[in-house]
Amino acid sequence: MRSRTDSEVRELLRTSAARLLERLPTLTDELVRRGRRSDEAYRIAIPFDDHWKSTHEGMRVGITAILQPRHERRDVAYAQTVGRRRAEHGLPLDSLMRSYRLAAQITWDGVIDIVGDQTPERLPALLRSATHVWHAIDRQAVAAADAYRRRENELLGRTNEHVHALLDALLEGRADAAVTGLAAAALDLPEQGRYAVVTTRLPGRPDRAHRPETLGGLRLLWRMRADFExxxxxxxxxxxxxxVAAVRPVICGTAGISPVVDGLAELATARRLAELAMRTCSGDRPEIARLDRRLPAALVVCQPGLSRHLASDVLGPVLASPDRGVLLATLEAWLRCEGSAVRAAGELYCHRNTVFNRVRRIEQMTGRSLSRPRDLVELSLALDAVRLHPEP
Structure with missing residues (x-):
């Protein structure tokens, strides 16, 4: 009995499918009209002729599948083709899924009309075929959605690669005026504007790489390099x-900040200056270095050979002393505290007289006075040279 009923259902579907194919242009007209009327995305993203032709072919392939053995059916393969094309058109996935639901409704209504007109007494048996029709179209919709997502990911990857390439061209100084204009459009940034560059080691949130983010009201576009961002x-x-205030919470290593530059065309210069600022950090603690406040140290970094000679010439006796560490720490604290023995003593956890004694000892050993401007500059630069170019 069950076998006879299933056979009757299959026969009803085959008969209905053959008649539906005769009405195919009318069904296509209805599906396209209702789809474009109810969904603005189709009207914007898909030209009418393309919409009609792809819908006509999809309906033909889907209805024909009812008449074919399973191994000959092309409905799922065609749905995958449609899914890929709609992703390329930029049609939202929700719109594509609504079109399949509407196609299922129109197809099923067509089957009911055919059976109701020709053999109304067989309508109860037709109800058994409802799950077959809806399941078939649902299978097509799932295939289309999977293909859509895969193609969307491919396109997104290519778009991201293009955007990253444009940003890299700006940062590396390889962008002419035409590329700069393309980069401005792709990155949604003004070609002329105030920009700065930040470079950092040991990022606080590795997941931010290659992504824009907003910190403290500032828009940042990150790019990953081999050993820094x-x-x-x-x-x-x-x-x-x-x-500085905006990036401080997300920096857990050392960072350099360039001066402000005018326009995307100057980003390569800003990047080099930011990297130079970062090189003025000793790396033994989290630190954010602004180049405009590290210019003497930047000069030391740029001339390593001369800097080592300066360190040896100015601080040689101190470097050779058994008390080297204590004396260098005292000199650094004295300079950082702008010659205040009280503040330096607080940082060094000693009495201010101890600071005075150590400072006098440094002056005697180096033959330079911290009260003479020229000597002060030499001692400060020599200390930076020791910090930034340690002995091997």
Missing amino acids: IAVVLMGDRDLDDL
């Missing part, structure tokens, strides 16, 4: 103090 920052009317 670079961020292009659209400054607007903000200053570098605002930038």
Whole structure:
């Protein structure tokens, strides 16, 4: 009995499918009209002729599948083709899924009309075929959605690669005026504007790489390098103090910040200056270095051979002393505290007289006075040279 009923259902579907194919242009007209009327995305993204032709072919392939053995059916393969094409058109996936639901409704209504007109007494038996029809179209919809997502990911990857390549061209100084214009459009950034560059080692959140983010009202675009990250920052009317405050919570290593430059075309210069600022950090503690406040140290970094000679010439006796570490720490604290023995003593956890005694000892050993401007400059630069170019 069950076998006879299933056979009757299959026969009903085959008969209905053959008649539906005769009405195919009318069914296509209805599906396209209702789809474009109810979904603005189709009207915007898909030209009418393309929509009609693909719908006509999809309906033909789907209905024909009812008449074919399973191994000859092309409905799932065609649905995958449609899914890929709609992703390329930029049609939202929800719109594509709604079109399949509407196609199922129109197809099923067509089957009911055919059976109702010709053999109404067989309508109860037709109800058994409902799950077959809806399941077939649902299978097509799933295939289309899977293909859509795969193609969307491919396109997104290519788009991201293109955007990253443009940003790299700016940062590496390989962008002419035409490329700069393309980069501005792709990155959604003004070609002329106030920019700064941040470079950092040991990032706080590795997942931010290659992504834009907003920190403290500033827009940052990050790029990963082999051993550090670079961020292009659209400054607007903000200053570098605002930038330091914004990035401090996400920096757990050393970082360098460039001066502000005018326009995307100057990002390569800003990147080099940010990297130079980062090189003025000794690396033994988290530190954010602004180049505009590290210019003497930057000069030391740029001339390693001369810097080592300066360190040896100015601080040679101190470096050779058994008390080298204590004396260098005292000199660094004295300079950092702007010659205040009280503040330096607080940092060094000793009495201010101890600071005075150590300072006098440094002056005697080096033959230089911290009260003479020229000597002060030499001692400061020599200390930077020791810090940034340690002996091998």
